[in-house]
Amino acid sequence: MLGFARLFASRLVKAAAILIAIVVMNFFLVHAAPGDPAMVMAGEAGAADEKFVAQLREQFGLDRPLYEQLGTYVGKIVQGDLGFSYRQQRPVWDILAERLPATLVLTLTAFLLALAAGVALGTLAAVAVGTWADSAITVIALLAYATPIYWIGLMLSLLFSIQLGWLPAFGYETIGAGYTGLAHVADVAVHLILPVITLALFYMAGYARLTRASMLEVRGLDFVKTAKAKGLTQSRIVTRHVLRNAILPVITVAGIQAGQLVGGSILIETVFAWPGIGRLAFEAVLQRDYQVLLGIFLVTSIMVILFNILTDILYGLVDPRIQVSQ
Amino acid sequence: MIKSDFWRAFVRNKGAVLGLVILIAIVVLAAFASVFFPGDPWEMATAPFQPPLSEDALLGSDMLGRDIASGIAHGARVSLLIGLTSTAAALAIGVTLGALAGFHGGKVDDAIMRFTELFQTIPNFVLAVVLVAIFTPSLTTIVAAIAIVSWPPLARLARAEFLSLRSREFVQAAITTGQSNTTIILRQILPNSLSPIIVSASLMVATAILLESSLSFLGLGDPNAMSWGYMIGAARTVIRQAWWMSVFPGLAIVLTVLALNLVGEGLNDALNPKLARSRG
Numbered sequence: 001m002l003g004f005a006r007l008f009a010s011r012l013v014k015a016a017a018i019l020i021a022i023v024v025m026n027f028f029l030v031h032a033a034p035g036d037p038a039m040v041m042a043g044e045a046g047a048a049d050e051k052f053v054a055q056l057r058e059q060f061g062l063d064r065p066l067y068e069q070l071g072t073y074v075g076k077i078v079q080g081d082l083g084f085s086y087r088q089q090r091p092v093w094d095i096l097a098e099r100l101p102a103t104l105v106l107t108l109t110a111f112l113l114a115l116a117a118g119v120a121l122g123t124l125a126a127v128a129v130g131t132w133a134d135s136a137i138t139v140i141a142l143l144a145y146a147t148p149i150y151w152i153g154l155m156l157s158l159l160f161s162i163q164l165g166w167l168p169a170f171g172y173e174t175i176g177a178g179y180t181g182l183a184h185v186a187d188v189a190v191h192l193i194l195p196v197i198t199l200a201l202f203y204m205a206g207y208a209r210l211t212r213a214s215m216l217e218v219r220g221l222d223f224v225k226t227a228k229a230k231g232l233t234q235s236r237i238v239t240r241h242v243l244r245n246a247i248l249p250v251i252t253v254a255g256i257q258a259g260q261l262v263g264g265s266i267l268i269e270t271v272f273a274w275p276g277i278g279r280l281a282f283e284a285v286l287q288r289d290y291q292v293l294l295g296i297f298l299v300t301s302i303m304v305i306l307f308n309i310l311t312d313i314l315y316g317l318v319d320p321r322i323q324v325s326q
Numbered sequence: 327m328i329k330s331d332f333w334r335a336f337v338r339n340k341g342a343v344l345g346l347v348i349l350i351a352i353v354v355l356a357a358f359a360s361v362f363f364p365g366d367p368w369e370m371a372t373a374p375f376q377p378p379l380s381e382d383a384l385l386g387s388d389m390l391g392r393d394i395a396s397g398i399a400h401g402a403r404v405s406l407l408i409g410l411t412s413t414a415a416a417l418a419i420g421v422t423l424g425a426l427a428g429f430h431g432g433k434v435d436d437a438i439m440r441f442t443e444l445f446q447t448i449p450n451f452v453l454a455v456v457l458v459a460i461f462t463p464s465l466t467t468i469v470a471a472i473a474i475v476s477w478p479p480l481a482r483l484a485r486a487e488f489l490s491l492r493s494r495e496f497v498q499a500a501i502t503t504g505q506s507n508t509t510i511i512l513r514q515i516l517p518n519s520l521s522p523i524i525v526s527a528s529l530m531v532a533t534a535i536l537l538e539s540s541l542s543f544l545g546l547g548d549p550n551a552m553s554w555g556y557m558i559g560a561a562r563t564v565i566r567q568a569w570w571m572s573v574f575p576g577l578a579i580v581l582t583v584l585a586l587n588l589v590g591e592g593l594n595d596a597l598n599p600k601l602a603r604s605r606g
Binding site for chain 2: 021033162259267296
């Protein structure tokens with residue numbers, strides 16, 4: 001357990017360093033964004049004369065040297081102040097906090113589904129290597145890799161909501177239904193099906209391919225031969241010996257791809273009108289609301305770091321070597 | 327001699343041949359877009375909401391009466407152009423950084439790899455959206471944004487190649503004969519590490535096309551360039567009445583990206599024959 005704790009601590013230090021770098025980057029992007037905040041505020045107040053703008057600049061420290069402004073900015077971020085959206089007349093953090101739960105539900109479910117289904121399909125393909133099932137999984141993976149996820153989303157909703165009428169085409173819940181308790185959870189779950197499957201499909205394909213390749217490699221190693229020689233059953237060898245080792249690179253890649261998954265939620269939430277921060281990003285792009293957009297950049301980066309820590313924990317739980325050193 | 331070997335290995339992969347055929351067809355379509363479909367793809371060509379196979383619009387028309395087929399042909403240009411240029415830019419950044427890290431090792435390597443890791447952690451699509459939105463959408467900003475978010479894997483690959491080639495005899499020999507670092511990097515190591523880089527670059531063109539289409543789907547495309555992602559994004563709200571407006575441009579993206587991926591795998595088999603054979 002000690003090795004795991006040490007690994008975990010070093011990852012936390014690294015995550016903190018990356019977070020600081022992202023905050024600094026965000027600061028420079030805020031500065032690159034068009035529109036002087038002082039001018040915007042003056043415009044809102046209906047008075048655009050030079051003196052007033054200069055006064056605002058001084059009041060908000062915009063006339064200070066850049067490094068001093070950076071210090072102020074970092075200080076504010078630490079306190080959870082992500083700036084102010086002049087378009088919506090609300091603090092950016094309030095807007096984001098309201099949207100965050102929906103995105104967390106969507107991305108976490110999709111992440112776990114992609115991992116579970118991808119590993120299962122990859123295992124199936126590896127066990128049945130060379131058969132039709134193997135080829136089918138390979139072809140599906142190839143297609144899923146080549147298809148834009150927003151288009152998959154549109155096509156799935158065209159088929160399952162518009163043509164067949166089985167699932168809701170968009171939204172988070174049935175508007176005006178007023179469900180409570182379990183009925184509400186079920187309602188949200190039904191709305192979640194299409195967005196989650198769309199988001200998970202692409203990554204599932206990748207994990208399936210990787211699991212297959214990794215299992216075929218591990219299968220030939222000596223310890224698997226030993227297990228066979230001991231007379232263990234095929235299913236026990238596959239699950240306890242081959243899969244447990246083959247899954248490690250899959251988890252590593254899943255961690256690296258977490259960023260893409262979070263980014264993909266912008267497209268999915270736009271297609272399915274899912275009220276999370278991805279949909280918010282689309283709205284912010286339309287309204288050119290840069291403060292909100294940069295807040296989203298920061299929050300999604302933090303989400304990726306958290307996903308990475310989650311995959312580290314998963315890795316630690318699965319890795320057989322860490323158990324041995326216990 | 328080497329060329330015929332290369333071709334034989336490439337042709338052995340049936341998927342790669344299929345991909346190459348599709349790709350050539352798309353390049354021809356893009357090159358002769360204004361011959362096949364003269365006139366501006368933004369202009370109204372027929373009545374709005376014409377279904378496919380109507381008289382003057384083979385693939386139907388959109389809500390403003392623009393010809394879908396013409397949009398796809400002209401959009402092919404934009405997709406291929408952005409795919410190629412942004413990959414070239416990503417190669418320039420990625421291979422330079424990877425080469426420096428792998429060649430020098432030590433602190434330089436450490437610093438560059440930390441920097442690479444930072445860019446791998448940042449959600450790359452979000453960064454691309456932020457960059458294009460802040461610096462206003464145009465072909466240049468889109469290419470730059472795609473390059474900025476896609477170089478890290480190339481840097482890692484180039485670093486690994488340089489790291490392993492650096493200790494080989496021919497490089498050591500070049501060092502003892504007093505060649506400069508630049509000469510060694512460009513003339514000795516780079517030519518020998520090209521094949522995996524070419525394979526990843528061909529796959530990156532596909533990813534870049536997907537990224538461009540996603541940006542223009544969100545309304546962050548160049549407002550003067552017709553693109554597939556824009557067509558799907560604009561038709562999204564009328565999908566209930568007019569499926570063809572989003573289906574055909576989407577198929578164009580799938581075909582192009584699939585063709586590029588297949589060609590990339592064929593290149594991999596042909597350029598890394600050992601790897602291909604051991605993979606079975």
